[in-house]
Amino acid sequence: MTERHETLLTFEYDTAARATTVEASLRPEIDDIEGDRTRASLARDGGSVEITIEAADLVALRAGQNTWLSLMAVAERCAVPGSK
Template identity: 35%
Template sequence: MTDGGSTRGDGAADTAYAHAAALTLPCTDEPAARRLAAAVAVEAGAIDDDRSRASVSRADATVTVELRARDHTALRAGLNTWARLLDVASQVGAARDNSVS
């Protein structure tokens, strides 16, 4: 994952993954988005399989996970997984921010 860019686990493009979706999460500020993106980016590539791929990017205070899948079932499973990862990571980040202030 790079600031303002995106990476997939191995950085390659996949034309065989015809189904796509994106999850976009606005954060309170850029440092929060940077922490969230770093927290979930380690999973890009690690949880990819032969049916789906994900990439994580950040632009300013927004984190986006782009998903590509070979079929609708794999896309739905990927959306569910990444939505949970983003939710948990953002809750942990919010708890951290609240305990610091």
């Protein structure tokens, strides 16, 4: 795949511990979800979690964004008590 489009999603948390928990929830999905047209990478720095999505075309980029935003929402609900 030759990536031509990219999105960087950044999520900030109150504590590094919460960011670490969210990152750990997402980490197994990085290698499992990659397709022919998209790929994602995950990074954490202190209380910040970043997901970079690269795609061969805009349709694949949108699909990748939707997938990772959904996964992030689930990870946050599980990692952050009281969130909905």
